[in-house]
Amino acid sequence: MKLSEILGKPVESDLDFKGLKEDSRLVETGDVFVYDQRIVDGGEKFVNMAREKGAVAIVTNLDIEGEDVHFLENPFDASCRYAKSVYPNQPPCVVGVTGTNGKTSTAWFYNAIVTGAGEKAASIGTLGVYVGDTLLLETGYTSPTPLVLHQHLHELAEKGVQYCCMEISSHALAMHRADGVLLKAGAFTNITPDHRDFHGSMEAYMAAKQRLFTECLPEGAGAIVNIQKPELWPIAAVSKQRNLKLVTVGSANAELVVQVQEMMPEGMKVLIKYESYRIETVLPLVGSFQAENIATAIGLCLQSGLSWGQVEQGLKSIQSVPGRMEVITAKGQPVVVVDYAHTPDALKTAIEAVRPQVQGRLWTVFGCGGDRDKTKRPEMGKIANDLSDFVVVTDDNPRTENAGSIRKDILKMCPNALECGDRAKAIELAVSKASKDDTILLAGKGHESGQYVMGEVIKFDDRDQARKILGK
Structure with a gap:
């Protein structure tokens, strides 16, 4: 593969390379090393290690000199292009969810509903990589780097997984880690102050989250937005502007509403309303806030092509999320x-x-x-x-x-x-x-x-x- 192919632009002295690494410790002779300075300090140390191990090119946003250095504002763009060529497959339907809180629960509930409906589903995120309720791999992070993410998706596709929900963190969106994934739908749960050490301001944090809807989702994809949160109203607006198939969840004014009718020792009794459909059921969950996560998961299921009957069947398989209430x-x-x-x-x-x-x-x-x-x-x-x-x-x-x-x-x-x-x-x-x-x-x-x-x-x-x- 040519260096120019992963850079997305012509290179004066183009070259073939052996592989691409995102960890300097794994670099081998002939590899390209990709480093984003926003991950961790000490970038020059990692670059020098990669050079010592035989890297033929460095793709980075660090301000360093060298004939082997190729500057990209978002170095993981190169990783995405390479990863897609090495791991070309992904499940036919992949959806993503972002938000300060609720990502893990939403991904877990999506997996449970789709699996309960008789389809082969998976989730990728904080809990690890799951197929149904079986843990395949603990990842230790919310959103993997492009090489790792595309390998996971490729392997899930090889296992026959048809549906997958992945958590997408603000870090991943800011650094373009998930840009190479073809998404069928995306969801935004909520936003509250967090990760100010990384983004610098709430405005930058919100801008990173918003990228899922302004850049990552292709035109015509589904968009699930919690309009109970006024701060997410602009996300609903931009979704309409981009011709995304918007489904609002949350409050009584939303299109898809999950209302808690009664809190019980064994869980909560809810009424689910969407268009002319109604479901009354008991979910084994603690916390009325889970109603919003259930609504978001149902919205993603509907935008994935599941019928209302499949959703109703799948809800019977809902269980509490490991380590979440x-x-x-x-x-x-x-x-x-x-x-x-x-x-x-x-x-x-x-x-x-x-x-x-x-x-x-x-x-x-x-x-x-x-x-x-x-x-x-x-x-x-x-x-x-x-x-x-x-x-x-x-x-x-x-x-x-x-x-x-x-x-x-x-x-x-x-x-x-x-x-x-x-x-x-x-x-x-x-x-x-x-x-x-x-x-x-x-x-x-x-x-x-x-x-x-x-x-x-x-x-x-x-x-x-x-x-x-x-x-x-």
Whole structure:
């Protein structure tokens, strides 16, 4: 393959290359190395490593010199072109979902509905790569780089998967990681402040998310937009301007509405309305906010070509998302709810969602991630303090930061909280002090099976820990 083919422009001294790598550690002689400086600092170090390993060309947006350097504002454009040539297949119907919160639940529900309708479906995202409810691969991130993503899609197609829902993060959209995927539809769940460390401003964050609808979806594709969120009204408008097939979800004024009629111990009774269709059913889910995610998933299913009858059949297969409002119980013990909420809005939503089903007192056990947006720490502390009866501040994924400093930032706005850095002991502390009628929300890590501490990954799963403690 020629260098000019992946650059998308003529090259004065064009050359054939052996392969393309996005990780300098994997570069071999004759490869092209692609590096986007927005991923992580220290780009020149990675470039020099790639050169030492025999890279014949460097595609980057770094301001560096060299005859082997080829500048692209979005280097992953080159990765997309290469990945599509190496992994040309993808499932016939691929849809994408973006938004600050709700991406994982929406992708999971889409997979469940389509699978329950008798079709072979998959999902790609934070939970990993799933075919139906079978985990094929843990990925460790929301949106893979183009090489990894196209390999996943190619392998799913080879396995006969017909439908796939993929989460698309703001990072992926900003860096064009998903631009090579042919999408049948896209959805926008919501947007609240997050990733300010990467995007710099809410305006830039929104602009990145909006790319799914302004650039990534082809004309005539489906667009599912939650109009209950006024900040998403411009997305609905631009979808119409681009002749996308818009389906609005959310409020009573939307085309597709999922109304919670009753909260019950086993889940929630909902009424689903779309055009002349009506469905009343009980879904085994905690949190009224899940109604919006169910509506978004149904919208994506309809835009994927499923009939209303298939959707109704598929809804019978809905189960709670691993690590997303996942309920763990034991006789005579407090109820434990494990959730991935790790942003201010998500934590507020999770606490408010659990509250109606609490018989006694509500405990919130949480921390904040290191090497991430520090401004949300006191904000999350205040939310937990104001909305919970008791709070235990512990460690999340400190990464390379001092864990005590992170807890100190949180405690500024919840001074009455208990502090316990050891997450396992923090969970045990809450369980030991809670009564059998209380509910304990373990927020922040959800499905994760490891804790990132000073460059090491320590095996840890909130769900396993909760089961172990409740079983004592």
